[in-house]
Amino acid sequence: MQIAKVCGTVVSTQKLPTMTGVKLLLVQFVDREGELLPRYEVASDQVGAGLDEWVLVSRRAIAPHPEGADVRPVDAMIVGIIDTVSVSNGLLYSKKDEYRYR
Amino acid sequence: MQIAKVCGTVVSTQKLPTMTGVKLLLVQFVDREGELLPRYEVASDQVGAGLDEWVLVSRRAIAPHPEGADVRPVDAMIVGIIDTVSVSNGLLYSKKDEYRYR
Amino acid sequence: MQIAKVCGTVVSTQKLPTMTGVKLLLVQFVDREGELLPRYEVASDQVGAGLDEWVLVSRRAIAPHPEGADVRPVDAMIVGIIDTVSVSNGLLYSKKDEYRYR
Amino acid sequence: MQIAKVCGTVVSTQKLPTMTGVKLLLVQFVDREGELLPRYEVASDQVGAGLDEWVLVSRRAIAPHPEGADVRPVDAMIVGIIDTVSVSNGLLYSKKDEYRYR
Amino acid sequence: MQIAKVCGTVVSTQKLPTMTGVKLLLVQFVDREGELLPRYEVASDQVGAGLDEWVLVSRRAIAPHPEGADVRPVDAMIVGIIDTVSVSNGLLYSKKDEYRYR
Numbered sequence: 001m002q003i004a005k006v007c008g009t010v011v012s013t014q015k016l017p018t019m020t021g022v023k024l025l026l027v028q029f030v031d032r033e034g035e036l037l038p039r040y041e042v043a044s045d046q047v048g049a050g051l052d053e054w055v056l057v058s059r060r061a062i063a064p065h066p067e068g069a070d071v072r073p074v075d076a077m078i079v080g081i082i083d084t085v086s087v088s089n090g091l092l093y094s095k096k097d098e099y100r101y102r
Numbered sequence: 103m104q105i106a107k108v109c110g111t112v113v114s115t116q117k118l119p120t121m122t123g124v125k126l127l128l129v130q131f132v133d134r135e136g137e138l139l140p141r142y143e144v145a146s147d148q149v150g151a152g153l154d155e156w157v158l159v160s161r162r163a164i165a166p167h168p169e170g171a172d173v174r175p176v177d178a179m180i181v182g183i184i185d186t187v188s189v190s191n192g193l194l195y196s197k198k199d200e201y202r203y204r
Numbered sequence: 205m206q207i208a209k210v211c212g213t214v215v216s217t218q219k220l221p222t223m224t225g226v227k228l229l230l231v232q233f234v235d236r237e238g239e240l241l242p243r244y245e246v247a248s249d250q251v252g253a254g255l256d257e258w259v260l261v262s263r264r265a266i267a268p269h270p271e272g273a274d275v276r277p278v279d280a281m282i283v284g285i286i287d288t289v290s291v292s293n294g295l296l297y298s299k300k301d302e303y304r305y306r
Numbered sequence: 307m308q309i310a311k312v313c314g315t316v317v318s319t320q321k322l323p324t325m326t327g328v329k330l331l332l333v334q335f336v337d338r339e340g341e342l343l344p345r346y347e348v349a350s351d352q353v354g355a356g357l358d359e360w361v362l363v364s365r366r367a368i369a370p371h372p373e374g375a376d377v378r379p380v381d382a383m384i385v386g387i388i389d390t391v392s393v394s395n396g397l398l399y400s401k402k403d404e405y406r407y408r
Numbered sequence: 409m410q411i412a413k414v415c416g417t418v419v420s421t422q423k424l425p426t427m428t429g430v431k432l433l434l435v436q437f438v439d440r441e442g443e444l445l446p447r448y449e450v451a452s453d454q455v456g457a458g459l460d461e462w463v464l465v466s467r468r469a470i471a472p473h474p475e476g477a478d479v480r481p482v483d484a485m486i487v488g489i490i491d492t493v494s495v496s497n498g499l500l501y502s503k504k505d506e507y508r509y510r
Contacts, residue, residue, distance in 0.1 A: 001330075001347065001348040001349075001380065001381060001382060002347070002348065003316070003348060007189055007190060008187060008188050008189035008190065008194070009187075009188050010105070010158065010184060010186070010187050010188075011184070011185045011186045011187075011188075012158060012182030012183060012184050012185055013183075013185055014149055014150070014182065014183040014185075015149055015158075015181060015182030015183065016148060016149060016181050016182065019181050019182055024103075024158075026187065026189065028134060031344060031346075032334060032344055032346050038133060038134055040133075040134050041103065041104070042103040042104065042105060042158055043103075046322060047320055047321055047322060048320070051190060052190075056316065056318055056321075056330075056348055058379045058380060058381045059381045060379065060381070073160045073162065073179065073181050074103065074160060074181075075103060075160045075161045075162070076103060077379065079318075079321060079322050079325050079379050079380075080318030080320065080321030080322065080325055081318060081319075081320040081321065082316060082317070082318050083317045083318055083319055084316070084317045085314060085315075085316050085317075085332065086314050086315050086316075086317075087313055087314035087332065088313060088314065088357060088358070092314070109291055109292060110289060110290050110291035110292065110296070111289075111290050112207070112260065112286060112288070112289050112290075113286070113287045113288045113289075113290075114260055114283075114284030114285060114286050114287055115285075115287055116251055116252070116284065116285040116287075117251055117260075117283060117284030117285065118250060118251060118283050118284065121283050121284055126205075126260075128289065128291065130236060140235060140236055142236050143205065143206070144205040144206065144207060144260060145205075153292060154292070175262045175264065175281065175283050176205065176262060176283075177205060177262045177263045177264070178205060211495055211496060212493060212494050212495035212496065212500070213493075213494050214411070214464065214490060214492070214493050214494075215490070215491045215492045215493075215494075216464055216487075216488030216489060216490050216491055217489075217491055218455055218456070218488065218489040218491075219455055219464075219487060219488030219489065220454060220455060220487050220488065223487050223488055228409075228464075230493065230495065232440060242439060242440055244440050245409065245410070246409040246410065246411060246464060247409075255496060256496070277466045277468065277485065277487050278409065278466060278487075279409055279466045279467045279468070280409060307432075307449065307450040307451075307482065307483055307484060308449070308450065309418070309450060337446060338436060338446055338448050352424060353422055353423055353424060354422070362418065362420055362423075362432075362450055364481045364482060364483045365483045366481065366483070383481065385420075385423060385424050385427050385481050385482075386420035386422065386423030386424065386427055387420060387421075387422040387423065388418060388419070388420050389419045389420055389421055390418070390419045391416060391417075391418050391419075391434065392416050392417050392418075392419075393415055393416035393434065394415060394416065394459060394460070398416070
C-alpha cells in the first residue's frame, strides 16, 4: 500500500451502475520523508476518511467475472486511516498530534 | 482511478472477437493541478463520454478464466464522467462551467 | 490499452508448457504525438499483426487458479490492429495511408 | 518480487474489517547495487521480519470476488526474509554478516 | 513480457510456506537496444535458466482465493529462455552466438 493524504473529493453522476454509492476521494501520495508527491489517485472510501488525514491506499485489480457479477470497478481504495508511521529514528507522523515530526 | 480528459477515438476492425462492440476512446491523464500529462490510455467507454469531458479511468486486470469464458481483454475503462473535482482551496474542475478554475 | 508499433519477433523454444504455440511480437509504445517511446513489451499475438503496424496492447494479469488450470502466463497481448487514431484536430494515424499525418 | 529493507511500522486502528490483525511494515526498495531507493511500500508481514532486514516483497492483486468473500485488500506483502543475494562477481548481501559486501 | 538477463540468485529460508521450493533468480531488464537497465525483478524460474541467459519475464497478479487455496505469491516469473530477438534491421540477440549483434 502507499501512504497518501486526503486532499479533495470527486463527484460523478453519469457513471457505471456498479459505481453507485461509492464515495470518491482525491488522495495525494506522500514520500518516504512525509512530503507530498505530485502523484495522486481517486480512491473509494469506506472507512470515513476526512480532509488532510493520512490514509493507506491499496491498488485493486478489477478482475471481471464470467458470471457477470457486479463487482465495483474501483482500482484504488482506502483501507485504513493512519494513526502513526514510525521509522528507525522516531515518529514520521502521528494523527493525534496532527503534524509531522520531521 | 485517474482523472483524464477525452481527446480522441481509436478504431480497430481486425481484432479479438471479445473486443467486438467495444467503444474505444483516447484519454489523456490530468495532473493534480488540472494540466494535461503526456501519459494516455485507450479506454473502453460504456458511459457515453464525449470529447473534452473529464472522466474517471479505472485500470482493469484481465484475469483469464480456466472455464474459457469470454471476458473483454480491456485493461482500462471509463467508469464515470466527472461533474466536479473539489480540493481544499476550492473547485479544481466543474463540468457545468466547462472550464477549470485554476 | 496502449498504442504500440510492431518492431520485431522473439523466439523461445525452452519455455513453460503453457507457452507452447504463442506467437510473440516485440512492440514499441507510441506517445500521444505518434512518436516511438523507448518502452516496449513482448506481447502475444492472435490477430495476425505484421511488422510496422500499429496495434492495441492490453496488459493482462495472470491470476493463477487453485484448480491448476493451464492459463497462458502472458502479461501483454495484442487485442486489435489499429485502423485510425483520431484526435480533436484531425487524424493522428491511418493504416490505409500507411503514414502518420503529424 | 522486489528486494526491500524494513525501515518502519505503520499503525491504523480505523480500517476495513478485513484489515484486522494485519501487521504493516514500511519497506524501502533497494536497487541493483544494494542502495536504498526513494520508493517504498507498506507491506503486510506474516514471516516475522525485523527492522533493517532485507525482505522479498510481492505485489498482490486484490481481485474482489462476487461471492463477497473476505480477502484481505493488501496489495503488497513480504513473502520471505532474504539470506543472501549473489551476483556474478560475488555476494551482494548476506544476512549472516549483517552488512553489504559492495 | 519484458526481456531480461539473469544476473544472480536470491536465497530465503524464513518465508511463507507457499514459497517452498521456488527457485529465485535476480533478473535485470534489457532495453530496446539490448543494454541493461537499472530495473530488476526477483523472478521464479521453472524453465532452468542459467546465468547471463536472456529470458522472458511475465508479471503475475497474485489473486488471493476465498477458498484459501495455496497459490504461490510470486509476482514475476520466467516463462521462457530466449533464442533470438529479431528486429527490422537484423538480429538483436541470438543465444547460439552468445553475443549481441548491435
